[in-house]
Amino acid sequence: xxxxxxxxxxxxxxxxxxxxxxxxxxxxxxxxxxxxxxxxxxxxxxxxxxxxxxxxxxxxxxxxxxxxxxxxxxxxxxxxxxxxxxxxxxxxxxxxxxxxxxxxxxxxxxxxxxxxxxxxxxxxxxxxxxxxxxxxxxxxxxxxxxxxxxxxxxxxxxxxxxxxxxxxxxxxxxxxxxxxxxxxxxxxxxxxxxxxxxxxxxxxxxxxxxxxxxxxxxxxxxxxxxxxxxxxxxxxxxxxxxxxxxxxxxxxxxxxxxxxxxxxxxxxxxxxxxxxxxxxxxxxxxxxxxxxxxxxxxxxxxxxxxxxxxxxxxxxxxxxxxxxxxxxxxxxxxxxxxxxxxxxxxxxxxxxxxxxxxxxxxxxxxxxxxxxxxxxxxxxxxxxx
Amino acid sequence: xxxxxxxxxxxxxxxxxxxxxxxxxxxxxxxxxxxxxxxxxxxxxxxxxxxxxxxxxxxxxxxxxxxxxxxxxxxxxxxxxxxxxxxxxxxxxxxxxxxxxxxxxxxxxxxxxxxxxxxxxxxxxxxxxxxxxxxxxxxxxxxxxxxxxxxxxxxxxxxxxxxxxxxxxxxxxxxxxxxxxxxxxxxxxxxxxxxxxxxxxxxxxxxxxxxxxxxxxxxxxxxxxxxxxxxxxxxxxxxxxxxxxxxxxxxxxxxxxxxxxxxxxxxxxxxxxxxxxxxxxxxxxxxxxxxxxxxxxxxxxxxxxxxxxxxxxxxxxxxxxxxxxxxxxxxxxxxxxxxxxxxxxxxxxxxxxxxxxxxxxxxxxxxxxxxxxxxxxxxxxxxxx
Numbered sequence: 001x002x003x004x005x006x007x008x009x010x011x012x013x014x015x016x017x018x019x020x021x022x023x024x025x026x027x028x029x030x031x032x033x034x035x036x037x038x039x040x041x042x043x044x045x046x047x048x049x050x051x052x053x054x055x056x057x058x059x060x061x062x063x064x065x066x067x068x069x070x071x072x073x074x075x076x077x078x079x080x081x082x083x084x085x086x087x088x089x090x091x092x093x094x095x096x097x098x099x100x101x102x103x104x105x106x107x108x109x110x111x112x113x114x115x116x117x118x119x120x121x122x123x124x125x126x127x128x129x130x131x132x133x134x135x136x137x138x139x140x141x142x143x144x145x146x147x148x149x150x151x152x153x154x155x156x157x158x159x160x161x162x163x164x165x166x167x168x169x170x171x172x173x174x175x176x177x178x179x180x181x182x183x184x185x186x187x188x189x190x191x192x193x194x195x196x197x198x199x200x201x202x203x204x205x206x207x208x209x210x211x212x213x214x215x216x217x218x219x220x221x222x223x224x225x226x227x228x229x230x231x232x233x234x235x236x237x238x239x240x241x242x243x244x245x246x247x248x249x250x251x252x253x254x255x256x257x258x259x260x261x262x263x264x265x266x267x268x269x270x271x272x273x274x275x276x277x278x279x280x281x282x283x284x285x286x287x288x289x290x291x292x293x294x295x296x297x298x299x300x301x302x303x304x305x306x307x308x309x310x311x312x313x314x315x316x317x318x319x320x321x322x323x324x325x326x327x328x329x330x331x332x333x334x335x336x337x338x339x340x341x342x343x344x345x346x347x348x349x350x351x352x353x354x355x356x357x358x359x360x361x362x363x364x365x366x367x368x369x370x371x372x373x374x375x376x377x378x379x380x381x382x383x384x385x
Numbered sequence: 386x387x388x389x390x391x392x393x394x395x396x397x398x399x400x401x402x403x404x405x406x407x408x409x410x411x412x413x414x415x416x417x418x419x420x421x422x423x424x425x426x427x428x429x430x431x432x433x434x435x436x437x438x439x440x441x442x443x444x445x446x447x448x449x450x451x452x453x454x455x456x457x458x459x460x461x462x463x464x465x466x467x468x469x470x471x472x473x474x475x476x477x478x479x480x481x482x483x484x485x486x487x488x489x490x491x492x493x494x495x496x497x498x499x500x501x502x503x504x505x506x507x508x509x510x511x512x513x514x515x516x517x518x519x520x521x522x523x524x525x526x527x528x529x530x531x532x533x534x535x536x537x538x539x540x541x542x543x544x545x546x547x548x549x550x551x552x553x554x555x556x557x558x559x560x561x562x563x564x565x566x567x568x569x570x571x572x573x574x575x576x577x578x579x580x581x582x583x584x585x586x587x588x589x590x591x592x593x594x595x596x597x598x599x600x601x602x603x604x605x606x607x608x609x610x611x612x613x614x615x616x617x618x619x620x621x622x623x624x625x626x627x628x629x630x631x632x633x634x635x636x637x638x639x640x641x642x643x644x645x646x647x648x649x650x651x652x653x654x655x656x657x658x659x660x661x662x663x664x665x666x667x668x669x670x671x672x673x674x675x676x677x678x679x680x681x682x683x684x685x686x687x688x689x690x691x692x693x694x695x696x697x698x699x700x701x702x703x704x705x706x707x708x709x710x711x712x713x714x715x716x717x718x719x720x721x722x723x724x725x726x727x728x729x730x731x732x733x734x735x736x737x738x739x740x741x742x743x744x745x746x747x748x749x750x751x752x753x754x755x756x757x758x759x760x761x762x763x764x765x766x767x768x769x770x
Contacts (some may be wrong), residue, residue: 030616048477049435071478091479092433093456099481100496102607103614106487116614127611132524132533139517150518160523160643222487226512229488229501231415258545288405 047071082119219269271295432456457618467504656680
């Protein structure tokens with residue numbers, strides 16, 4: 001290969017000049033590095049810094065890094081439990097993702113670095129060499145909200161095969177929390193990996209998973225609509241005021257019209273985390289013949305005090321109607337340190353007082369993706385049996 | 386809404402505690418901010434820093450930032466040309482994405498912040514309220530390479546409508562450069578936005594766009610395969626040695642089997658940037674009856690000196706065969722500052738010497754996404770007419 005070509009190809013994008021310069025100027029720092037026994041070392045080259053800490057969801061307090069003689073800072077955590085973690089550095093007050101780690105995820109309005117520690121516990125959400133489903137970003141028309149809206153759809157391996165052209169599939173509607181969007185269950189939730197693995201091992205039935213955007217005021221995740229590169233916010237109109245629930249049939253209609261679905265109650269599940277659990281509670285009660293499987297993951301239970309939707313005022317009657325022909329599974333999962341724990345205790349008492357059947361799983365921990373991934377792993381195998 | 390619920394919902398994810406703490410400790414810095422006349426201000430709160438610059442593809446030299454009394458640094462660029470830019474900060478030697486900007490993209494092994502300056506020039510790759518196509522990540526079986534591989538597929542708005550169930554669509558195969566992957570044309574290339582807009586305005590025909598992974602040694606983009614969260618590299622085996630070209634029929638076969646395609650020469654195009662242009666040159670010559678439209682965007686022309694594939698040894702004969710029944714369009718685009726400019730001059734001379742017809746577009750600038758987005762905007766409207 002000619003030398004000019006080699007140069008040009010190494011510089012295969014417009015800005016790689018900068019990357020090349022960076023490599024020449026600094027030591028080749030890799031971070032994070034997973035060593036034997038799952039000891040994990042974080043590193044950053046910051047010769048001028050005075051103080052650097054690692055802040056992550058693996059520990060309550062910041063972890064101090066130590067500087068070496070040339071300015072590479074490092075810190076090691078011993079024997080990390082297998083998990084998908086997120087972290088940032090605090091460099092003299094600048095909180096930023098790890099520059100050496102290309103795996104980042106936006107969570108609401110903050111960019112975090114990701115650390116995946118493999119092991120038995122995380123095996124179900126690692127990528128394996130099994131048949132993979134297709135993940136699509138799809139726009140649908142919502143006549144109720146008067147806009148095109150974006151959703152993510154997982155179709156299981158084999159769905160697109162022409163040999164399955166006559167086969168229909170059950171559908172799990174999977175809803176995110178406040179501040180989230182149609183990307184949340186795919187990124188930090190690892191939904192595609194979890195479903196690929198559960199389906200490949202025969203633990204879950206092949207199913208379509210629909211992940212809509214639960215913010216009724218927005219068409220899509222930040223950056224994906226005509227609003228452009230806006231700053232994400234949690235202060236959105238029409239949050240938890242019943243609007244999303246009222247417009248939910250637009251989603252189900254679109255899915256049943258577009259995909260090969262089992263469009264019966266026994267072929268539909270709805271589940272969600274936090275605000276998405278609140279939505280799942282309300283939606284399954286508002287449309288009592290629509291869902292035979294309901295999952296409340298760390299669910300918000302109580303409406304806002306100023307929310308005046310009939311959905312909330314008539315909840316008791318709606319639940320009575322729903323449980324008069326009870327869903328096959330009404331699954332409640334929450335961590336014993338969750339902010340919403342007491343509200344869930346009260347809700348279960350309410351269900352108990354009426355003898356409404358449900359399945360309850362109490363985990364340790366709080367309001368975390370770690371729990372929500374685990375709940376999905378537990379919930380999905382129970383569906384459509 | 387109960388107070389505990391409000392608290393819990395604001396903390397709708399496991400780590401938002403950190404985000405909330407951050408907000409209390411520091412001024413609310415927004416960055417970047419696009420002001421009147423497209424003056425763009427970059428900001429960062431870094432009270433302890435001694436020197437900060439902005440490094441971006443909008444300028445050759447780093448831009449110095451100025452500190453205010455509380456430690457917020459800022460720099461403004463006046464009258465920025467509408468474009469999609471990428472940038473980073475250099476904070477006392479730490480090169481990192483802008484912590485206040487949630488829009489980041491990985492380019493090979495570096496994470497950049499994105500800045501979209503809207504205007505007439507970028508209007509074609511902004512998101513507009515037009516019908517949107519679907520973007521899918523799909524796994525296909527490659528018998529030639531002996532692995533499952535991942536690709537991105539754009540299907541135009543309406544493709545999934547049952548009313549179009551009998552309609553077939555032409556296909557553009559769109560190939561990335563060295564160091565890129567099946568995400569590259571979607572992220573920095575803005576392919577979905579460009580096609581949505583060109584199709585909605587009637588400038589381009591509705592078409593499927595297939596964006597495979599051109600690294601024959603890898604199944605997928607980093608982080609998406611069973612290899613886990615590896616460090617991306619450009620030093621891959623089977624790069625530009627003919628392997629990808631030889632396995633390309635696996636891709637076409639899968640697409641024609643799975644999608645409603647116009648599976649004729651007149652219904653297929655292949656184009657690519659840099660290494661992807663090299664692939665497009667070879668693939669269209671290797672399969673002379675497959676593609677009626679060929680696009681070489683800043684293409685690499687010459688094989689490696691040690692590459693001994695018959696594809697390269699027989700190139701003259703293959704081109705003779707291809708041009709004996711010439712494609713309807715053989716489109717070459719390159720910037721007059723591109724590293725590969727001279728190789729493209731020599732290649733055009735070779736085509737001229739044989740009277741092989743082609744269309745040539747010379748732009749300003751070099752080997753940049755700015756040019757590749759423009760070439761796609763120019764090329765797509767010429768297809769399938």
